[in-house]
Amino acid sequence: MSNQPLPLAGVKVLDLSTLLPGPLATLMLADAGADVVKLERPGRGDEMRTYEPKFGEASANYAVLNRGKRAYAVDFKDPDQRDRVLELAAGADVVMEQFRPGVADRLGLGYEAMKAVNPHVVYCSITGYGPTGPHAARAGHDLNYLAESGLLGVVTDSTGSPPLPVTVLADIAAGTYPAVVNILLALRQAERTGEGSHLQVSMAHNLQMLGYGYFATHQAGGAWPRPGAEQLTGGSPRYHIYPTSDGRHIACAALEQKFWDRLVDLVDLDEKFHDDAGQEQAAIAALESVFAARPASHWRDLLDGEDVCTVVVATWEEAVDAGLVEVAGPDQVSQPGHPDQSFSTFTSPVDPALRRVGGTVPYPTLAALPDGSPWA
Structure with a gap:
């Protein structure tokens, strides 16, 4: 130290x-x-x-x-x-x-x-x-x-x-x-x-400050966000939560075109939904069917290592095992940035x-x- x-x-x-x-x-x-x-x-x-x-x-x-x-x-x-x-x-x-x-x-x-x-x-x-x-x-x-x-x-x-x-x-x-x-x-x-x-x-x-995007949109066009209908609030298939067959969930954030293109190919989404513009709700429904057909373990194996910004929603135990959350006993609890602090x-x-x-x-x-x- x-x-x-x-x-x-x-x-x-x-x-x-x-x-x-x-x-x-x-x-x-x-x-x-x-x-x-x-x-x-x-x-x-x-x-x-x-x-x-x-x-x-x-x-x-x-x-x-x-x-x-x-x-x-x-x-x-x-x-x-x-x-x-x-x-x-x-x-x-x-x-x-x-x-x-x-x-x-x-x-x-x-x-x-x-x-x-x-x-x-x-x-x-x-x-x-x-x-x-x-x-x-x-x-x-x-x-x-x-x-x-x-x-x-x-x-x-x-x-x-x-x-x-x-x-x-x-x-x-x-x-x-x-x-x-x-x-x-x-x-x-x-x-x-x-x-x-x-x-x-x-x-x-x-x-x-947390709503900066909503205020920017309002200033540009006069509209306020529609509940559950904007790009980051549920209105886009590229930024959505999808259930799996075993009650788990997939967090999809494939906003950029390169991530979206790779994702829809990888999960074998029907080609007619690859261009989601103007048919967002239909594409959401199609992806829901795809992800709901398999358990979370299948999707984790398929998605790991791929550049698709799409992951399985982790449990606390999984987050700890992945090294994204640090937990230890009362006498040996390290804090981010202070590895020797207890x-x-x-x-x-x-x-x-x-x-x-x-x-x-x-x-x-x-x-x-x-x-x-x-x-x-």
């Missing part, structure tokens, strides 16, 4: 966020070398501590998202404890918060309060609907943001219903990643100018917050520290 320091070594991050978007963002910063201190409410702590299944005595989700951090209990409504938080913020490079708009300000922990004690601080606020506007104060989760952005309805099943997304796209792609990218940019700016900044990350608004901090004495979940305070209070600062 290289002896070079990690890119964010020496950067101090104060994390006031909970659940997924903020904690995943600060985890990425921690993996890059930042020193992350997480502050949670006394007793119950972060809601994710209670999730199932457990990793030992802790929630597996919580442990994964908060490895390598230190957690302390703080009652933000207590003026004395709030002042200790501000003292801690005075030495931080980054502050992450995920309250609804206005809550941090009411607690005395908003950007202006932090800036007053630390003009260089990069303060990142992740919200569902942005800091202002008619939806700003509304509660929401990933599925709500996808639904209201229009994205959830662009792919539908045979009944016209949108399916549940495969993962929490809004939280990660529109919350975590924009937060990390902008924090890094703001840190660079702070290095150059000496000035901090307040970053506003709205998950609902950032989803527009999850051993889940139960390490330096991470008491990760050791147990219960009705009592499972981590030290910030007030218990002699000088109020856990920075190394």
